Amino acid sequence: MALTLTAEEQTVAGGRDGTAIAMRIVTEAARLLGAPRLIPIASAHIDGALYHGDSGTLFAERLVEGGARAAVRSTLNVGGLDLMGCSKVRLEGHERAMARRMMDAYRTLGCEPSWTCAPYQAGHRPAFGTDVAWGESNAVVFCNSVLGARTNRYGDFLDIACAIAGRAPDYGLHRPENRLAEVVFDVSTLPRAFLGSEIAWPVLGSLFGREVGTAIGVVAGVEGHPGEDALKAFGAAAASSGAVGLFHIAGVTPEAPDVATALGGLPPPAVIRVTPDMVAAARAGLSTATAADRIDAVAIGSPHLSLAEFTALERLIAGRRLKVPLYACTGRHALAHLENDGRRKTLEAAGVTIVADTCVVVTPILPDLAGAVLMTNSGKFAHYAPGNTGYGVLYGSLADCVESAVTGRPVFSDLAAGELGDVATSTPNPSPQGGGGLERGSFPSPLRGGVRGGGTSAAIKNDVADEAETPSEILVSGAPATGESLILTAPISFWGGVDAKTGRIADVRHPQHGESIAGKVLFLPGTIGSSSASAVLLELVHNGHAPAALVLHEPDAILLLGLIVAREMGWKTPPAVKLDRGRFERFRGKRVTVDVQGTLTVSD
Numbered sequence: 001m002a003l004t005l006t007a008e009e010q011t012v013a014g015g016r017d018g019t020a021i022a023m024r025i026v027t028e029a030a031r032l033l034g035a036p037r038l039i040p041i042a043s044a045h046i047d048g049a050l051y052h053g054d055s056g057t058l059f060a061e062r063l064v065e066g067g068a069r070a071a072v073r074s075t076l077n078v079g080g081l082d083l084m085g086c087s088k089v090r091l092e093g094h095e096r097a098m099a100r101r102m103m104d105a106y107r108t109l110g111c112e113p114s115w116t117c118a119p120y121q122a123g124h125r126p127a128f129g130t131d132v133a134w135g136e137s138n139a140v141v142f143c144n145s146v147l148g149a150r151t152n153r154y155g156d157f158l159d160i161a162c163a164i165a166g167r168a169p170d171y172g173l174h175r176p177e178n179r180l181a182e183v184v185f186d187v188s189t190l191p192r193a194f195l196g197s198e199i200a201w202p203v204l205g206s207l208f209g210r211e212v213g214t215a216i217g218v219v220a221g222v223e224g225h226p227g228e229d230a231l232k233a234f235g236a237a238a239a240s241s242g243a244v245g246l247f248h249i250a251g252v253t254p255e256a257p258d259v260a261t262a263l264g265g266l267p268p269p270a271v272i273r274v275t276p277d278m279v280a281a282a283r284a285g286l287s288t289a290t291a292a293d294r295i296d297a298v299a300i301g302s303p304h305l306s307l308a309e310f311t312a313l314e315r316l317i318a319g320r321r322l323k324v325p326l327y328a329c330t331g332r333h334a335l336a337h338l339e340n341d342g343r344r345k346t347l348e349a350a351g352v353t354i355v356a357d358t359c360v361v362v363t364p365i366l367p368d369l370a371g372a373v374l375m376t377n378s379g380k381f382a383h384y385a386p387g388n389t390g391y392g393v394l395y396g397s398l399a400d401c402v403e404s405a406v407t408g409r410p411v412f413s414d415l416a417a418g419e420l421g422d423v424a425t426s427t428p429n430p431s432p433q434g435g436g437g438l439e440r441g442s443f444p445s446p447l448r449g450g451v452r453g454g455g456t457s458a459a460i461k462n463d464v465a466d467e468a469e470t471p472s473e474i475l476v477s478g479a480p481a482t483g484e485s486l487i488l489t490a491p492i493s494f495w496g497g498v499d500a501k502t503g504r505i506a507d508v509r510h511p512q513h514g515e516s517i518a519g520k521v522l523f524l525p526g527t528i529g530s531s532s533a534s535a536v537l538l539e540l541v542h543n544g545h546a547p548a549a550l551v552l553h554e555p556d557a558i559l560l561l562g563l564i565v566a567r568e569m570g571w572k573t574p575p576a577v578k579l580d581r582g583r584f585e586r587f588r589g590k591r592v593t594v595d596v597q598g599t600l601t602v603s604d
Contacts, residue, residue, distance in 0.1 A: 001036045003027065009038060009167070018066025021568055022164035028564045029158050030169035032475060032555055039131055039170045043073040044163035045119050045143075047135030047531050048156035049106040050362055051080035051091070051099035052500045053539035059157065059565055060105035063164070070110040071166035075119040077136045078304075079103040080363045083115070084332055084356040090364040099363075109160065115357035116331030118232065118304040120147065123333070128254055131174055133162035135531045138236035138303045138380065144246040146231050148254040150174045153245045155534035155558030157565045172557070173246055179255060180264040181218035181248050184271040185211070188221025190279065195222060198230070198312075199283075199397040202379030204274075205234035207282035209242025211272050213491075213526070218248040218262035225252050229306055236303050237379025240493070243528045286382040288508055289373045289392030296372040296391070298322075298405045299360045300398065301329030302380040307337055309398075314347065316402040322351030323408035326401070327366070329359035351405070361388050361496075375410065377401050383529070384496035387506035470583060474598040475555055476563040478575030482593040482603060483548030486520040487584050488512060493529025494536040494559060503545035521592040521600075522547035523584045527556050537562030541571055549574050549594040553581040 005013070005027060013023040030038060048056060080099035081089050091099055107113055114122050117136050126132045126149035134140050134151040135158075143149050152172040154162065162168045172178055185208055187195065194200050208217060231249070238244040248256035256262035284290070300313070305328055313328065328347070330338075335356045338344040344354060360366050361384050366374070374391040376382055382395045394410055403411040489511050492498065497507035503518030518540070527533060537559055540546035550559075560576055567573045577598045591603040 001034050003031050003035060004037055012165070016066075018063040018068025019164055021063060021066060022068055022161040025158060025161035025561070025564055025568060026165045026167060026169065029557070029561060030171070032560060032564075033169055033171050033557055035169035035171040037170050038165075038167040039174060040166060041072055041133045041162060041168050042130045043124065043126055043132045044070065044159055045075050045077060045124065045132075045134040045136060045139050046106060046111055046159045046163060047077040047154075048160050048535060049076050049079050049103055049111075050532065050535070051095070051102050052532065052535045053543060054098050055539045055542035055569075056156070056535050057098045057102040057105065058542075059538070059569060060102055060109070060160075062569065063160070064105050064108050068109060068164045070160070070163040072163055073124070074111040074160070074163040075114040075116075075122070075124045076106055076111045077115070077139070078117050078358045078362055079115050080358060082355060082357050082365075084335060086335070087327070087353050087355040087365050089358065090368070106160070109164070111160075111163070114331065114333070116304050116333065117302070117359070118142075118306070118331060121304065121306050121333065122331055131168065133159055133168045135159035137239035137529065137531050138232065140245055140531065141235035141239045141247065142232055144173055144179075145235055145248065145253050146228065150179075153243065153531055153558060155531045155561045157534055157538070158561050159531075179246060180216065180266070181256070181262040182215045182269055183212050183217040184220055184259060184263075184268045185217045185274060186220045186271060187274045190221070190274060190276060192223070194279070195226075197397070199377070201226065201230040201234040202237045202377065202382070202395075203279055203283045203286065205237030206241045206286060206379045206383070207274065207278060208234070208247065209238035209240065209244050209528070210282070212242060212244065213528075214243045214245075216246050216248070217272075218250055218256055218259055220250050220259050222249050222252060229309055232303050233379060237383070240380045240383040240529050283395065286379060286395035287393055288386050289394055292373045292392065292394060292410055294373065294409050295324055295375045295394065295404050296369055297324055297366055298326040298375045298401045299329070299366070299381055299385070300326070300377055300401060301355070302359055302361060302376075302378040304359070305330040305334065307334055310334065310338065310343065310347075312398060313352070313402070314343065316399055317347075317350050317352075320350065320406050322405040324405050326352050326405045327355050327360050328352050329355040332356050361385050366391060375401050375404050386508040387496045468601065470579070470586075470600040472551065472577035472579040472598045472600055474575065475552065475578050476560050476567070476573065476576040477596070478549070478563070478573040480593065480595045481521065481548040481574055482591065483519050483521045485523060485587045485590050485592045486512075486515065486517060487523040487588050488525060491526035491528045492524070493527065494533035495530035497529065498536055498540075500536045500539040501543065501545070503540055503547075517547050518545040520547050521549045521551065521587070521594060523551045523581075523587065524556075525553050525581045525584070527559055531558055533559045534561035534565070538565050541566040541573060546574055549592075550576040551579050551584070551594070551600070552576060554578065
């Protein structure tokens with residue numbers, strides 16, 4: 001469907017100032033995604049102010065130099081520095097200066113210095129049904145699912161572009177018909193004690209994200225509202241392990257008074273019946289340092305801790321002194337309450353390091369220790385910490401985290417998990433997909449118009465095996481490119497999964513961990529996780545470690561923004577093309593050229 005712009009939008013996009021840059025980015029994204037028009041938005045939450053390298057700072061300053069200003073209320077996600085001075089960030093010299101320049105630039109653009117990944121805890125709560133443009137994966141899913149406002153998963157740079165333009169592409173989750181559930185995620189057979197525990201929700205969220213991918217699911221079998229902190233943890237984990245932008249919980253979230261309503265009165269294409277074995281496996285998968293007999297740090301607060309979570313932390317510490325540092329990440333809105341009540345001093349006296357405006361997984365705060373182990377109760381921290389910090393991870397409840405910090409060694413004692421484990425061991429022969437017989441992430445997505453995951457089609461491979469040239473659809477144009485092929489065998493999150501400085505795959509859970517995407521013709525079967533993927537790709541383009549070309553199974557609403565912005569900045573941009581993943585295999589182990597028409601050829 002062709003994009004139609006109003007006369008005013010065309011005039012703005014044709015200009016040369018910062019607002020024109022923003023409008024062109026919005027319109028390019030809209031064309032890429034097949035949106036028919038742009039729609040007005042009421043607010044934005046900006047993820048792009050986090051320092052991944054100089055490229056993001058240079059882009060923000062380009063907007064400032066062009067006189068751009070946010071046209072709607074725009075709060076800011078975490079930055080690269082703790083401006084409140086609670087914790088020591090190990091960025092030094094040039095990097096520290098550039099991180100500060102970036103944060104200053106976004107303030108100059110008219111954004112509120114909220115510096116939190118949980119703006120919904122700091123008073124930014126759009127009304128039900130309101131169209132907004134939010135970045136930061138956990139904030140997006142909370143905004144859609146818990147508040148009932150409407151936003152897509154806006155990647156870095158598109159969020160601020162929408163804020164300046166005051167408009168967003170009309171596609172995906174902005175449309176009511178695309179907000180209906182496609183999958184039932186049935187937890188009714190799980191023990192009530194487990195579902196009532198704090199540890200359940202990050203684990204279930206991680207499982208949910210892996211099972212549904214980009215699809216929309218409705219959780220059935222939850223009795224009573226688990227509380228906003230539980231929903232926050234569920235959504236953050238689901239957005240990290242999959243690419244979830246919206247979930248429903250029957251009887252809990254505003255668009256799902258019951259399962260039938262969430263499904264739009266239609267029968268579900270698939271039902272995932274969650275078993276204790278599935279949950280036990282999901283919980284085990286959150287840890288990478290299972291043989292550890294010590295811990296070096298504990299980190300909590302991803303998403304940022306609420307005041308209620310600080311109260312729970314204080315109750316569990318109970319006046320004791322911690323043997324290893326416990327980093328508690330939060331926003332300055334919560335910090336102000338802690339300081340006014342004298343609670344900050346009490347926590348710090350016990351050995352807690354409060355981290356404000358940022359967190360330990362997005363900027364270097366943790367000590368640089370070889371073989372170090374981090375314990376956390378956050379599904380999001382557990383997913384991203386190994387790639388971003390180099391620490392091995394142990395996942396446990398908040399009570400486990402506190403007891404481990406007190407003793408200096410891993411302690412696992414949560415009752416609910418024990419009850420779940422007892423049930424799990426008695427469940428015979430669970431299927432690897434958890435009883436539903438479903439391939440990971442195999443559901444159609446209203447955002448991307450395709451399917452995720454899965455294997456290649458032998459019929460398609462045989463059909464194209466002898467082709468000298470393979471045509472593809474150009475997504476983002478670029479110069480002709482040649483490189484060795486790298487066909488990823490699993491979806492990846494560029495943020496937390498790819499080193500922005502080198503192009504090395506940093507996600508220790510990815511089957512191709514350690515390989516480099518720099519200079520390769522990169523074949524992507526799918527992407528997951530963070531809305532900062534675009535920032536990582538932009539930095540790779542800027543520092544010369546980007547892929548030579550990208551071949552995607554389907555357009556990615558986040559990743560390709562990095563190329564759109566790079567082109568706007570005047571930097572040499574690798575091409576990105578669309579090709580069915582069933583045709584990837586013929587290029588394995590080959591040297592591949594992608595020409596300006598998007599044709600792929602195998603070089604000798």
